[in-house]
Amino acid sequence: MRTQTTEGYTHRMERAVAQAVDAGLTGLLVTPGPDLVYFTGHHPTAITERITLLALQAGREPAMIVPILERPDAEPAPGVAALSLADWADGTDPYTATAKLLDPAGRYAISDSAWALHVLALQEALPGTRYVSMTSTLPMLRAVKDADEVERLAAAGAAADAAFEDILGVRFAGRRERDIGADLARLLREHGHSQVDFTVVGSGPNGANPHHEMGDRVVEDGDMVILDFGGIKDGYGSDTTRPVHVGEPTEEERRVHEIVRAAQQAAFEAVRPGITCQDVDRVARRVITEAGYGDYFIHRTGHGIGLTTHEPPYLVEGETRPLVPGMCFSIEPGVYLPGRFGVRIEDIVTVTEDGGRRLNNTSRDLHIVS
Structure with a gap:
């Protein structure tokens, strides 16, 4: 590089x-x-x-x-x-x-x-x-990335993807959230991260808290588990979220996952130069609202990323700034059912001349783990 x-x-x-x-x-x-x-x-x-x-x-x-x-x-x-x-x-x-x-x-x-x-x-x-x-x-000072920055972000995203693929082979049931988080941190470092910024492991009802601090809760069979993790590789950030399920999910869990997946896909397909940041948020929010879960999507759709894992631009209502090629940000809609479970799917995306490019490329299907 x-x-x-x-x-x-x-x-x-x-x-x-x-x-x-x-x-x-x-x-x-x-x-x-x-x-x-x-x-x-x-x-x-x-x-x-x-x-x-x-x-x-x-x-x-x-x-x-x-x-x-x-x-x-x-x-x-x-x-x-x-x-x-x-x-x-x-x-x-x-x-x-x-x-x-x-x-x-x-x-x-x-x-x-x-x-x-x-x-x-x-x-x-x-x-x-x-x-x-x-x-x-000057909120857009570092928001538009050059080609080198985009490729560094892509390399960081690929390393985070590799860590996710590896964590799928780890046992979840019967282990504490913090132990799985430690596995994620280790895997990020093994795949080239010099710094681990966060490893969120939200199992069962803890997954309904988007910023859950992983703790001593033991993951159980039947849990939906949100994995949100990232850090710094070669100076640039990674940040991705995938839900996994311990054993077979219920019909409702599958339905909510599919709603979130559809919202994330729709928002990604909306990315193009000229569309505003708030319009990308509106696209994701509309899918979830029309499915009856609008009250449970409780955060913005995305945030910029670069030298830090949170920076402008922000995909949120009221941000009328248009997207331009080189902007890089997360797209991460979610649904959070208090006391039960949550689902969030997150990719880092960069704006191209005619659309968007995902910098995370692991499957967005609901993965079954043991």
């Missing part, structure tokens, strides 16, 4: 500045976390109270300031070649040094992960500046 080039990072910075200007901003301030990795490839080994900040703004060269003791780690980062690098030393005022990079009357979007300590100190150093949330003002 190729790595991002300096030219690629430069293009990302230029595109971000253009988006900031369109939003009426002076520029954007990027702090350690996924945004900084996206623009420079730099991931500080330790995120501490020492300020690191990348300033991208119209009419100025991109510039980043780092603690002097961390400069050796920053300089090898590919994107750093495309910007001016400054540093500050312990015992000096880092905010006076950082202020030199900024417009004294500027209005900036700042990373959501920025420490309040730093934002407040910058406001004190430059009283004429204003700061707004990156996500609220």
Whole structure:
């Protein structure tokens, strides 16, 4: 898998500045976390109270300031070649040094992960500046993926698929949810994930809680079990959900599964450039509502994914932003019957020039396990 080039990072910075200007901003301030990795490839080994900040703004060269003791780690980062690098030393005022990079009357979007300590100190150093949330003002900053990002997401999805295929061979009945979750985490790592973000194992009535924390409940014969799991592989996220059933399901369980499967399929088929995020949600919701289970579909249809497993765009009522090629997000409708069971089916999907492409490709049939 190729790595991002300096030219690629430069293009990302230029595109971000253009988006900031369109939003009426002076520029954007990027702090350690996924945004900084996206623009420079730099991931500080330790995120501490020492300020690191990348300033991208119209009419100025991109510039980043780092603690002097961390400069050796920053300089090898590919994107750093495309910007001016400054540093500050312990015992000096880092905010006076950082202020030199900024417009004294500027209005900036700042990373959501920025420490309040730093934002407040910058406001004190430059009283004429204003700061707004990156996500609220520039929500599509990382939403449109390039070809390399899509293929990294596809590789992460394939690894998660492989983990699911392997877990089907594990015994479920008579074991605790947390033990099955540990198996899933192990399998994700065996298939190349460097980080496991979550393993949801919701058995029987626990499956009716979409964010169930797996616990000591022993899985029983006759349980529907929701498996929702993902993490990070080569810097990009995976996230997939499949229900399995221990032994033969009831007619109602089969019916609810088929309704959710049909809703997920319909939403996928609706994906194309120009359709709005809320329209994809409406398609999935309509199938479930017309089947009589609308009150039991209690969350949005999907969320974006990339360097993090939850990021814009969100497939939810009220989000009128149109889809464009390169956007990547989950499609995961569900039905949750309190005290009984739940069903959710989730794939990561990317928008293509004429439709959508699934990045998860395991069967969406109801799998029977022992």
